[in-house]
Amino acid sequence: MIRRFGRASGMALMAGALMIASCSQSPGVKPEPRHEFNIGWSIYAGWMPWPYAQQAGIVKKWEDKYGIKIHIVQVNDYVESVNQYTAGKFDGVTVANMDALTIPAAGGKDTSAIIVGDYSNGNDGILLKGADQLSAIKGRQVYLVELSVSHYLLARGLESVGMKPDDVKTVNTSDADIVGAFGSPDVKAAVAWNPQLSVMKAQPGVKQVFSSADIPGEILDLLVVDTATLKANPNLGKALAGIWYETTALMKRQDAKGKEARAAMAKLAGSSPEAFDRQLATTYLYSDPKAAVTATSAPSLVKTMTQVRDFSFSKGLFKGATSAGAVGMAFPGGKTLGDPKHVTLRFDESFMKLAADGKL
Structure with missing residues (x-):
């Protein structure tokens, strides 16, 4: 299985993504309501629910509920998937918290993390x-x-x-x-x-x-969506949350259906069921939306993102920035980190909360 997170060779791609983002922004253009969307993903244990949901018909169920079409698109190279999202080829992408900050957000692309899917717990x-x-x-x-x-x-x-x-x-x-x-x-x-x-x-x-x-909870895996697209199309966020929690509830089951779902995910990842289960054992999966809302709203997330931000800035990953606070982040409850006038990474718990409250 291919593990996510940026490679050293990807630094040139990151820099390119920053330039692309700065050139592709159209502040005066307001996104229109749409009915068709593209979500990019790459192979990693915590992200295999997405292609499985498409294969199993769970994506279609939620598409039909909200009258939209969602294409779940695989990209073989993780960094490239994030760069394509940053360049506007995808409406959303699976990404780690550090890379969400250093690639699209640092490049000026306003991005919302709508699903906190898991954290590395020994991976x-x-x-x-x-x-x-x-x-x-x-x-x-x-x-x-x-x-x-x-x-x-x-x-x-x-x-x-x-x-x-x-x-x-x-x-x-x-x-x-x-x-x-x-x-x-x-x-x-x-x-x-x-x-x-x-x-x-x-x-x-x-x-x-x-x-x-x-360091539990510090290496997070997210689903992020372009903020303007999400505002114009809230049903996209609702459908994605519905897909995620229905699929992860199934994969966590210890009966025959759960085992069958995990085996199918392993096959999609090019792995054996045994190897896939070993990776899941060191992945803390937020299959319960209430737990995900709690984690996203906790003060510890602000602390984590402060550490991630400071490390990233110290390594020159905020191209052209003069301080670690140049890239603004927003959290539930109105808390902000960095420049509040230039917020480009938002942790949005609202769709997870709808799932937790049974209101999708």
């Missing part, structure tokens, strides 16, 4: 050879995908043991190459995500010393 980890404490990482070369969520996880891990980023030296390694690189006797430290993480952990003498389970 990402820091590995060491010959040591079982994170403090032993000091002075080592750490192989990872630079400027990705692996880099963020490393920063949070170092912070947890009173260390700074310059206490280690990072070595940029693509997700396609990291398993092979870690197999070298000379490579003693790495940060990776599943499924590569599981393969690397199985090597003799390797210990996982920190993981996303140590």
